[in-house]
Structure formats: C-alpha cells, structure tokens
Amino acid sequence: MKVLIRTDKLSKHYGKGGEIKAVDELDLEVYEGETFGLLGPNGAGKTTTVRLLNCIIKPTSGTATVNGYDILKEETDVKRVTGLLAESPGLYEKLSAHEFLEFMGALYDVPSNILPERIDDLLKLFGLYDRRDYLLEGYSRGMKQKVLIASALIHDPPILFFDEPTSMLDPRAALMVKDLIKKLADTVGKTIFICSHILPVVEELCDRIGIINRGRLIAVGTVDEIIAKAETKTLEEAFIAITGGVQEKELLAWREQKGAGA
Amino acid sequence: MPVPKWLVVARNEYRITTSKIRKIRPYFPILIIGLLAVYVAFIAPAVASLLIDDFLAFIITFAAVPMVQIFLFMIFFYFIILPITQTLKEMETGQLEIFLAAPIKPSDVLLGEFLGHMPLYAIAITVITGFFTAVLTPLGLDMVQTAIIIIVFVVTFLSAYWIGVVIAAxxxxxxxxTARGKDIGRALALVIALPMIAIMYAIMGGGLTEALVDPGTSGAVRAILGLLPSSWGAEVFVGFASNPGNIGAVGFETVTRFGGLVAFFVAVLWLGAKAANRAYSLEPTTFIASRAKPDGAFYKTVKYLGGGGSFGTLLVSIFKDYSRRLENLSKIFYMVGLLAIINIFLIGPDDAEGALLMPQFILPLLAAFVVGEVTLRGKEALFIYKKTPSGVGRLVKARLLHGWLVVVPITAAIITVSTILSPQTTFISSLTITGLATLFVAANVAFVLGLSLLNPAFSDKSGNYVINMMITMFAIPNGLFLIPLIVLGRVFDLGLYDILLYVTVPLSWLVGIVFLYLGKRKLGRIE
Incomplete structure (x- = not known):
C-alpha cells in the first residue's frame, strides 16, 4: 500500500532548552485510503502533530512527507493536498456560508469557473443550501461544523485532517459528522487523519490508531491489536493501561479526611 | 488565471467590515464617493472660508509650522493606533489557522488586511485632505502645489495606517x-489613546498655541517633531501656504521633504512585508502560566474588613478576580490619567472650583468601570451566587464593599492632590471638598451597581452596557449636580459647596439606595 503520510523522527520542542516536548521523535506511517486515528489525552501532542503535518508550525527536528511532499521544503504543495478541520477554527461569523466557502475556495485556487458549482454541491450535500445566504453567526454549532468540513473539502484534497471533529457537538450533530467521515472514506476514498480523545469516535471510524502521550507515540495498530497488546477487554481499558490513569481507590480519598462534610 | 491572494483576503475583509450593510453593499461605494465629492466641492470650501482670515494671520507666525506638525502628528498617530486598538480589543487567533493551513504567503495576508479596511480609512483621508486643500486653495496655490499637498497627505496617512496594520498583526x-496576552491587549487598547488626549487637551486649553508663538519653544518643538515623517508633510504644507503659486521658492525643501516621505512609505512597506512572517504564526509565545501567590497583607486586610469569615473570603475572591485582570486596572489608570490631564491642561492650579467641578463628571464613570462589570462575566457567573444560600444578598454586599474599597481611596487621593495644589484652598476646605466628593462617589457606586443589576449587560459589547454607561455619564453629573447647580444656585443663590452638601450628596445617596434595592430584587428574579 502507498504511504501518504510518513513522519521521520518528527519533533517539536518548546521552552528554554526545549524542555517541553510537544512531539518527540514521532515515526508514523499512514496509508492511502485509510482512516487513521491519533488518540491521546489532552496535551499529548495531537494538535501539534496535525499543525506540523499541515505546515502551520515548523518542526524542531525531523521531517515528514505528505503525499510525497516534504513539509520543510514543499510547504505550498503540502497545503494544496490537505484539507484541515481545526479543533477551534476561527469562522468568519459575518460572512454567509456561501461567502465563506467562496473565500476558502479562492484561497486554495479553485478555478473560478467550477467554484460556484462546487459550493452549491457541498451546501446541498450538507443540507445547508437553503440557508446559504444566512450569516454564520446565526448558525448552530453543528451547522458551523458542517460549513467547516465543507471548507476543508472545497479544493477536493486527497488527505483530510480532522482535529477533534465531534468534541464540541451534541449527539445528533456528532452522529452526522461521523457518518460523513465514513462516507468520505468509503465512497470517495479519501485518506483521513483524525485526532481525538473520544474513544468511541476513533474506535468506530478508524482502520488503525496510534496512541500518543507526552509527545511520544506509544502504540500503533488496529483496535483489536492494541487491546490484545494491552491485555485488556476494551479500548478504554487499553488506553488507560497504556497512558496511565487515576486508581479507583484514590478517587474518593478526600472524603476520609475529618470535617470534610458540610 | 487565479485571483491574487491578497485580493481574495482584501475582498473578504471588505465583506466582513460591510456585513451590516450587505443589502446596500453594491451601491455603497457610489454613495460614499458621491457624498465625498459634495464634501470636497462644497462643504470643505465653505467651512474653510469661515476660517481663512484666522488662518492667514496664523500662517505667518512662529507657531504655524509646529502647530501643523502637531496636527499631522496627531492624525498620523491616530492612523497608527486605530487598527492596533481594534485588534487589541478583540484578539482572535482562530482565523490565523485558516491562513496558515492555506497556500498563501503571510505578506499577501498582510496586504489583503491592509487593503480590505482601506475604503474606510480612505474616507477619513479624503475628509482630512479635502479640508486642508480647501484651506489652502484661496491662497492661490497652483495645480502642482495642490497635487503635491494631496499626495503628501495620502502618503503620510497610508504609511501610518500600514505601520498600524503591521504592529496590530x-x-x-x-x-x-493566551488569556493573559488577551488581557494585556485589552488593557493596552484603552490606555494607548491617553497621549493623544493629552495633546488634544493641551491644544484645547490654549496653552500650547500660546507657547508655540514663542520662537524658542516653537523651534524646540519643530526640532523634535521634525524627526517624524508626519512633520515633513507639515513643512511642505506651510512652505506652500507661505509661497502660493511659487513652488521654486521652496523647491529644495519640497524635494527633500516630499522625497523623504515617499522613501519612508516605500521603506515601511518593505519592512512590513518582511515582518509578515513574524506577524502570522501559531508558534506558542510563552509557557509561563500565571500563578497565584499566597495572600499578602493587602488581601488579609480586605478579608478583615469583610468580617474575616466566609464573607471576608468572598470579598477577597471578588477582589482577586477583579485586580488580576489588567483590563480593569487599565480602566482605573485611564480615568485617573484623564482627570490628571484635564486638571493640568484645562483647569490649572488657580481654579479651585474647576478642580472640584470636573471630578463630578469623571468620578461616576470610574464607579461605572469598577462595579459596572458585575454582570459582564455572564449569567452563569451570577447563577453561582443565586445557587448558594443568601447568595444574592452577599454578592450585592460584597460588590458594594469592593467598589467602595477601590473607588473611595482613589477619589480621596485625586481630590486631595488637586485641592492641595490650588493655592486658594485651605486645609479645612480641602478636607471638606474631599469628604463631599468621596460621599458623592460612594453613592455613585451604589447607584451603578443597582443599575447594572437592574439592566444587566452580559458583555461589554451589548447595548445594555452602553445604555448603563450613558446613564452614568450623563444622568448622574447632570441630574444630580449640574442641573441643581444651575437651577437652585440661581433661585436660592447657593454656591458650589452648598449644592454639593445639601443637594447632590443626599440626592445621590437616595437614588443610589433605591437603585441598589431594585437591582438586588432584579438579580433575585433573573433567569
């Protein structure tokens, strides 16, 4: 299988002397057409990895290729072949959905003769066509997420990055986004890279997952392989076993203290 | 051929800026150009004709060059700080990710943002340039001189605006x-304008113009301001005004100043484009998280003043949340600075009554800044108190005490200093004035707190916040002080102190208590 994303000792360190290792010597391969999930607790380095792979920030050391393009030398090419749904993206609230997609299409050099039709197609696909001229400030969170996904697709990139695609959504909107990601993977054959700390999302959508903690990739494989490797029954238990967690007996220890009750 | 990226960004910025007038957007440029044409052709010349005699007398004085330098510097400075202030008030980096993930150069984003807001700045530039050109036209300037003046103004202000856009980015x-960074930004956004206000009041107070007539002072100001590019345009302006129709008389000065200005514009454009990579980045800037220190003597005293128990803890918590926001401290600094500027430039040390009069207009606003933010953290912050036993009453009590502990000492210090500086004021009258002013401002705190709860604003952008500020700014000084001073002062022949003592202070307390009661009742029912 063709490798579309390959990282080679990719590192991003911050602070004096680089003591904060946001991403530490990451070696990873993502194959064409697969849905890969990067799983990890908050602050594990998931968003930093996505930003590095999208050339938003530069690595401290190491490198990566995306669709064969080097993230250090071929920034513009990398940006053209990727679509990004950021974790907390800044929508232009004073634009309509149509205007926003038009803007994004122009940023990614979608030819002006096909852009209007593509915008209409995407708006119809996401059920937003009737509200195309409403300002985004009046959209619900789920609708905004649909617009953002549409904007990531506007230039029809072969690789899509979704950073916490459902974390801010209600169950109905989350289900819609999950269905959409499945459809993109199954019917259109996109390579999808999902970052999340929500285990069921990753479990349901991803062909393979990687678990990252404190910047280091500590496990890679299918869900079954990771569960087997951790010798647990569920992915949740495997995740806790691999990344470490609070012992149950410690949780309510504070109640034992004298005078803690009201 | 793809549309240039800077044009895409510029069009997007323009759309955002004009989103409120989307329905008339296609006709908006025509409408504005028409209005500006009327202004340049008729209104500006009409206004200029009223001032022409004064202007002719002024242009031959020593004050002419430095005064035009100061005017241009003020506008230059204003064009720099306007985009900075706008950005500092609402700093969002979310949209940066869109640009950084897209195949677009940072310099294109910068140029796009500059051009996208340009139409609004172009209106201001046209108004200012139109006025100055109209003032000069009756002097008999030839076409070349007029054209150079227009270019000088446009280049000066565009340079300033570009610098502002780069700094803002x-x-x-x-x-x-970071939250801390955003707080610093909001704090800076307010105080950054203070130097401009000081210069404006210095001109309004008259002292500056008179001082500049003196050749020594005038020369010194010229020498200092002459280093700034805004002054080069001023020298061209005054040179042409002094030699209308005779460009050769100031040929060398014109070439050097005008050439310098154009070179400056090109240089700042180039430097800005170079700085664009730094201006658009999502690399973290700091990893230092703000940490709370153990309570020192100040908070221990506040807790003691709050009774020491759980109410004292509540009061200290409110104090901490308030004082750890630089935005709040900058508002206090701004009001104190404003009062100092007014005292220095508009009132003067011999005007004891003025020193007493002016704070009555400023201090209610100080109270509004301090306690008016009670609801700004949102409904959920208020519901914390509503959920707790006797929470509403304790919130009102704690906020009132907090307001007094902040506003009263500041008021006492300001009034004491300004009365001590006045040679006509005795120690006893200084004490009396300070006492009256603090009583007045303490009542203002109660009024503003009540008003803010009665008409809650959950964001400083909401209409309710503006209304509350307007009521505080106009109703208190005018309704409780100025109108009684004019009406009762004439009818009963009462002086400033009598009005304050017998009318303003008792009335403001009455109004304060009523509003506080109503506000507390409203808070109890808020949903």
Whole structure:
C-alpha cells in the first residue's frame, strides 16, 4: 500500500532548552485510503502533530512527507493536498456560508469557473443550501461544523485532517459528522487523519490508531491489536493501561479526611 | 488565471467590515464617493472660508509650522493606533489557522488586511485632505502645489495606517494566544489613546498655541517633531501656504521633504512585508502560566474588613478576580490619567472650583468601570451566587464593599492632590471638598451597581452596557449636580459647596439606595 503520510523522527520542542516536548521523535506511517486515528489525552501532542503535518508550525527536528511532499521544503504543495478541520477554527461569523466557502475556495485556487458549482454541491450535500445566504453567526454549532468540513473539502484534497471533529457537538450533530467521515472514506476514498480523545469516535471510524502521550507515540495498530497488546477487554481499558490513569481507590480519598462534610 | 491572494483576503475583509450593510453593499461605494465629492466641492470650501482670515494671520507666525506638525502628528498617530486598538480589543487567533493551513504567503495576508479596511480609512483621508486643500486653495496655490499637498497627505496617512496594520498583526500573534496576552491587549487598547488626549487637551486649553508663538519653544518643538515623517508633510504644507503659486521658492525643501516621505512609505512597506512572517504564526509565545501567590497583607486586610469569615473570603475572591485582570486596572489608570490631564491642561492650579467641578463628571464613570462589570462575566457567573444560600444578598454586599474599597481611596487621593495644589484652598476646605466628593462617589457606586443589576449587560459589547454607561455619564453629573447647580444656585443663590452638601450628596445617596434595592430584587428574579 502507498504511504501518504510518513513522519521521520518528527519533533517539536518548546521552552528554554526545549524542555517541553510537544512531539518527540514521532515515526508514523499512514496509508492511502485509510482512516487513521491519533488518540491521546489532552496535551499529548495531537494538535501539534496535525499543525506540523499541515505546515502551520515548523518542526524542531525531523521531517515528514505528505503525499510525497516534504513539509520543510514543499510547504505550498503540502497545503494544496490537505484539507484541515481545526479543533477551534476561527469562522468568519459575518460572512454567509456561501461567502465563506467562496473565500476558502479562492484561497486554495479553485478555478473560478467550477467554484460556484462546487459550493452549491457541498451546501446541498450538507443540507445547508437553503440557508446559504444566512450569516454564520446565526448558525448552530453543528451547522458551523458542517460549513467547516465543507471548507476543508472545497479544493477536493486527497488527505483530510480532522482535529477533534465531534468534541464540541451534541449527539445528533456528532452522529452526522461521523457518518460523513465514513462516507468520505468509503465512497470517495479519501485518506483521513483524525485526532481525538473520544474513544468511541476513533474506535468506530478508524482502520488503525496510534496512541500518543507526552509527545511520544506509544502504540500503533488496529483496535483489536492494541487491546490484545494491552491485555485488556476494551479500548478504554487499553488506553488507560497504556497512558496511565487515576486508581479507583484514590478517587474518593478526600472524603476520609475529618470535617470534610458540610 | 487565479485571483491574487491578497485580493481574495482584501475582498473578504471588505465583506466582513460591510456585513451590516450587505443589502446596500453594491451601491455603497457610489454613495460614499458621491457624498465625498459634495464634501470636497462644497462643504470643505465653505467651512474653510469661515476660517481663512484666522488662518492667514496664523500662517505667518512662529507657531504655524509646529502647530501643523502637531496636527499631522496627531492624525498620523491616530492612523497608527486605530487598527492596533481594534485588534487589541478583540484578539482572535482562530482565523490565523485558516491562513496558515492555506497556500498563501503571510505578506499577501498582510496586504489583503491592509487593503480590505482601506475604503474606510480612505474616507477619513479624503475628509482630512479635502479640508486642508480647501484651506489652502484661496491662497492661490497652483495645480502642482495642490497635487503635491494631496499626495503628501495620502502618503503620510497610508504609511501610518500600514505601520498600524503591521504592529496590530504582530501584537495579535504575540498576545492573542493566551488569556493573559488577551488581557494585556485589552488593557493596552484603552490606555494607548491617553497621549493623544493629552495633546488634544493641551491644544484645547490654549496653552500650547500660546507657547508655540514663542520662537524658542516653537523651534524646540519643530526640532523634535521634525524627526517624524508626519512633520515633513507639515513643512511642505506651510512652505506652500507661505509661497502660493511659487513652488521654486521652496523647491529644495519640497524635494527633500516630499522625497523623504515617499522613501519612508516605500521603506515601511518593505519592512512590513518582511515582518509578515513574524506577524502570522501559531508558534506558542510563552509557557509561563500565571500563578497565584499566597495572600499578602493587602488581601488579609480586605478579608478583615469583610468580617474575616466566609464573607471576608468572598470579598477577597471578588477582589482577586477583579485586580488580576489588567483590563480593569487599565480602566482605573485611564480615568485617573484623564482627570490628571484635564486638571493640568484645562483647569490649572488657580481654579479651585474647576478642580472640584470636573471630578463630578469623571468620578461616576470610574464607579461605572469598577462595579459596572458585575454582570459582564455572564449569567452563569451570577447563577453561582443565586445557587448558594443568601447568595444574592452577599454578592450585592460584597460588590458594594469592593467598589467602595477601590473607588473611595482613589477619589480621596485625586481630590486631595488637586485641592492641595490650588493655592486658594485651605486645609479645612480641602478636607471638606474631599469628604463631599468621596460621599458623592460612594453613592455613585451604589447607584451603578443597582443599575447594572437592574439592566444587566452580559458583555461589554451589548447595548445594555452602553445604555448603563450613558446613564452614568450623563444622568448622574447632570441630574444630580449640574442641573441643581444651575437651577437652585440661581433661585436660592447657593454656591458650589452648598449644592454639593445639601443637594447632590443626599440626592445621590437616595437614588443610589433605591437603585441598589431594585437591582438586588432584579438579580433575585433573573433567569
């Protein structure tokens, strides 16, 4: 299988002397057409990895290729072949959905003769066509997420990055986004890279997952392989076993203290 | 051929800026150009004709060059700080990710942002340039001189605006990624305008113009301001005004100043484009998280003043949340600075009554800044108190006490200093005035707190916040002080102190208590 994303000792360190290792010597391969999930607790380095792979920030050391393009030398090419749904993206609230997609299409050099039709197609696909001229400030969170996904697709990139695609959504909107990601993977054959700390999302959508903690990739494989490797029954238990967690007996220890009750 | 990226960004910025007038957007440029044409052709010349005699007398004085330098510097400075202030108030870096993930150069984003807001700045530039050109036209300037003046103004202000856009973008990147940085930004946005206000009041107070007539002072100001590019345009302006129709008389000065200005514009454009990579970045700028220190003597005293128990803890918590926001401290600094500027430039040390009069207009606003933010953290912050036993009453009590502990000492210090500086004021009258002013401002705190709860604003952008500020700014000084001073002062022949003592202070307390009661009742029912 063709490798579309390959990282080679990719590192991003911050602070004096680089003591904060946001991403530490990451070696990873993502194959064409697969849905890969990067799983990890908050602050594990998931968003930093996505930003590095999208050339938003530069690595401290190491490198990566995306669709064969080097993230250090071929920034513009990398940006053209990727679509990004950021974790907390800044929508232009004073634009309509149509205007926003038009803007994004122009940023990614979608030819002006096909852009209007593509915008209409995407708006119809996401059920937003009737509200195309409403300002985004009046959209619900789920609708905004649909617009953002549409904007990531506007230039029809072969690789899509979704950073916490459902974390801010209600169950109905989350289900819609999950269905959409499945459809993109199954019917259109996109390579999808999902970052999340929500285990069921990753479990349901991803062909393979990687678990990252404190910047280091500590496990890679299918869900079954990771569960087997951790010798647990569920992915949740495997995740806790691999990344470490609070012992149950410690949780309510504070109640034992004298005078803690009201 | 793809549309240039800077044009895409510029069009997007223009759309955002004009989103409120989307329905008339296609006709908006025609409408504005028409209005500006009327202004340049008729209104500006009409206004200029009223001032022409004064202007002719002024242009031959020593004050002419430095005064025009100061005017241009003020506008130059204003064009720099306007985009900075706008950015500092609302720093969002989310949209940066869109640009950084897209195949677009940072310099294109910068140029696009500059051009996208340009139409609004172009209106201001046209108004200012139109006025100055109209003032000069009756002097008999030839076409070349007029054209150079127009270019000088346009280049000067565009340079300033470009500098402002670049600085704003850098500040957004430096400050916008952390809560602390955003707080610093909001704090800066307010106080950055103070130097401009000081210069404006110095001109309004008259002292500056008179001082500049003196050749020594005038020369010194010229020498200092002459280093700034805004002054080069001023020298061209005054040179042409002194030699209308005779460009050769000031040929060398014109070439050097005008050439310098154009070179400056090109240089700042180039430097800005070079700085663009730094201006658009999502690299973290700091990893230092703000940490709370153990309570020192100040908070221990506050807790003691709050009774020491749980109410004292509540009061200290409110104090901490308030004082750890630089935005709040900058508002206090701004009001104190404003009062100092007014005292220095508009009132003067011999005007004891003025020193007493002016704070009555400023201090209610100080009270509004301090306690008016009670609801700004949102409904959920209020519901914390509503959920707790006797929470509403304790919130009102704690906020009132907090307001007094902040506003009263500041008021006492300001009034004491300004009365001591006045040679006509005795120690006893200084004490009396300070006492009256603090009583007045303490009542204002109660009034503003009540008003803010009665008409809650959950964001400083909401209409309710503006209404509350307007009521505080106009109703208190005018209704409780100025109108009684004019009406009762004439009818009963009462002086400033009598009005304050017998009318303003008792009335403001009455109004304060009523509003506080109503506000507390409203808070109890808020949903």
């Amino acid at each position: 850098i500040l957004r990147t430096r400050l916008g990624k």
